[in-house]
Amino acid sequence: MHVADQIIDTILEAGTDTVFSLSGNQIMKIYDAAFDKDIRIIHTRHEAGAVFMADGYARSSHRTGVALCTAGPGFTNALGPLFSLKLSESPIVLITGDSPVADDARGGFQELDQTAISAELVKETWRLTNSTNIGSVIREAIILARSGRHGPVHLAIPEDVLTEPAQPFLFSFDDMTDRIGYSIAATDLTAITRALDSFDKPLIVTGATIAPNRCHDMIKPLSETHHIPVISLTSPRGLRDPMQGKLQDVLKSADGIILMDKDPDFSLGFGSPEIMPASRLVVCAAQSETVSLCNQVFHGNMIWGCSADPMQTMKALSQASLRRRSSAWKKSVETLLAKRPDAVTIKDKSAQITQITPARIMQGFANCIDPNKPPLVVCDGGEFGQWVQAGLPDPKVMAARTYTNGISGGIGGALPQAIGIAIANPDQHVVAFMGDGSAGFNLPEIETARRANLSITFIIGNDYRWGAEVEIQKNRYGEDRVHSCDLDAETRYDLIAEGFGVNGKLVTAPDQIESAMQEAFSSHGVSVINILMTGMAAPSF
Known part of the structure; x- marks a missing residue:
């Protein structure tokens, strides 16, 4: 048994059955170790997507999420979500390949001091330079992510270490849990x-x-x-x-x-x-x-x-x-x-019958779901995300079924997070809400969702702008100084979805909202609903 085999065995022993990854030279030994094991590798389109998927998986499953990326640019691409995940207290372990120890300080391929870079973004970061106790260290990382205040842990593992013979474990998972955990006195x-x-x-x-x-x-x-x-x-x-x-x-x-x-x-x-x-x-x-x-x-x-x-x-x-x-x-x-502001709870008047507002979208959502078995919901940030959270039916019930972008205010993670949540909860439908700005961050992961045969509906509230920044410009600098934060309706997210092989739907009128949602919610598979709506400031008291 090699170190790579021990890594896979340890992940499985911890109860994690899925690894989210984008392949690369220095981690292919771990892929090979997973070949005949009962573990699933979800191959993503970007390393940030892998990390966000591990986040969704972890937060919705009581398990540790694991993301696996390669060295150099693979590692740096994976860094983006970590600030948000640290503040969201998400229990994931990011494993990255690294240049061989034998090439240290010689300008090795993709040589980089990874731990110096990741230190401020995670609970702990370690570079494992030999096989001694490596299995116990990986166990400790998995437990540490879920102990105390939860949060991400980073392990950088050089390529040549992965091929070394594995050493016996020094501690059991139970022993290490007792050592790391601390009950209240x-x-x-x-x-x-x-x-x-x-x-x-x-x-x-x-x-x-x-x-x-x-x-x-x-x-x-x-x-x-x-x-x-x-x-x-x-x-x-x-x-x-x-x-x-x-x-x-x-x-x-x-x-x-x-x-x-x-x-x-x-x-x-x-x-x-x-x-x-x-x-x-x-x-x-x-x-x-x-x-x-x-x-x-x-x-x-x-x-x-x-x-x-x-x-x-x-x-x-x-x-x-x-x-x-x-x-x-x-x-x-x-x-x-x-309690919710009137803008959320008052039905749209007949004079506005042709206008799609965020409130109307959420009223349609409430009419389409089964209150006895509501879907799991993911909300991205931005103005539309705030409307979604304010407009969710039965807030007490939905609080236990809703995942948001967290206290960092980062946006763009909802799409891959929904994939991680769907994989962790295969018997439930997942609905992810995002604005058109947020949707663009990880849009290619729609194809990942299709390949994984998941049941997800992505709903894009499309107001052709970066809504939160437009509202900042209006409030701080004046309505006549809004500029450079616009998008447009020409970007057809529904057609992009069809290009990725999933169902895409364009909604341009209020009476189309519920039929589009009902069709998506009633079928297993991936759907994208592109709703052209009027942009509005987030509701508040």
Whole structure:
């Protein structure tokens, strides 16, 4: 057995059955090792697509996503998504080939100090220069991606190391999980439960690792049994998160807040007392730096702080004995979070019957899905993405079934993310929404989706412009200074889709929206719906 074989075996042992990859010289030994193993390699059209697919796979499956790319330009092409994935706390491992160790400092083919470049974009980055303990290191990388605050890990593996004989494992996965994971201390858990019991209007605010689309089973007991609201803040719009309604009113009403691995960053108004006037706060975070920062930000209002694995802590809280409380506070929070601006909820008037608006698209979507079995939804960023998130039906249900571009504000990832989600959830239909600007980033991956025989509908809200930037120009510089952010309706995404061998549909009138969606949702396969719509600023209160 060679190191390449050990890599594939370790990935399978971790429960990951798919690797997302674009081939290249230095990683072909890993391809060969996968030949007779029960693992699937999804060959993508760009390395960034491979990383985004691993992200979608990981966030929707409770498994570690794995992306595999070659050295040099393959590695640099894969870097683009990593900033977004780090902030989205996505548990992936990026494995890249590297120039041979034997050629170090001699100008070897595609020689590059990869770890120096990736260090700021991942939790850890290592170059593995010999076969000693390499299997254990790969196991550690997979576990590290999913421990504490989740996030990407990078491994650079030189080509000549892949052909070395594999060494025996020093530790089992269970042993390493125990070593890397860290449960909450009994004294800390007691302090948090006592704090919760003392609050009349408690609120748990989490980061992305504890989002409802990843930890629904942990959040549900706290919400339904103990009537404690849990809110995850993962939007680049911060306090104007379109899926969180009157979020600011909720934060102002709570008399005690638990920050569960959530930094007091821009999405929380930097912890301003005007935004979070609660006089008592408890902080539990994977990183001690977060606890220290919160202690500075909240001054004397922080009554307890501790470091612990956030997922293990949420599990412990969900099983804890807490005092019985009325559901009135929780219901009032749910009512506030479900509120939407009138522009989202009011039906289009007959005078606008020929106009396709983002709200009308989402009203059509709500009419076409089965409320008992809604699809998994992916929302890209930009103005259309905000309309989609605000317009999703039954927000409480859809929060556990919706994946967004995350707190970084990066766009363009929804298309490949949807592919990763569909592969991880083969029995479910996936619907990905994106604007025409976002669609262009990874458009060729439509062909990847077809080759993988997936069930995905890509809906493009086409307003012929970079909508978010147009709104910035209008608001900051004046309507008469909008320029250089335009696209056009001549780009036929539906025809491009047909060129990739999938079903393409052009929608130009409101009465075509639902029929196009119904056709796509009812058939297995890949569809692209290109909807020509009126561009509008994202809805907000």
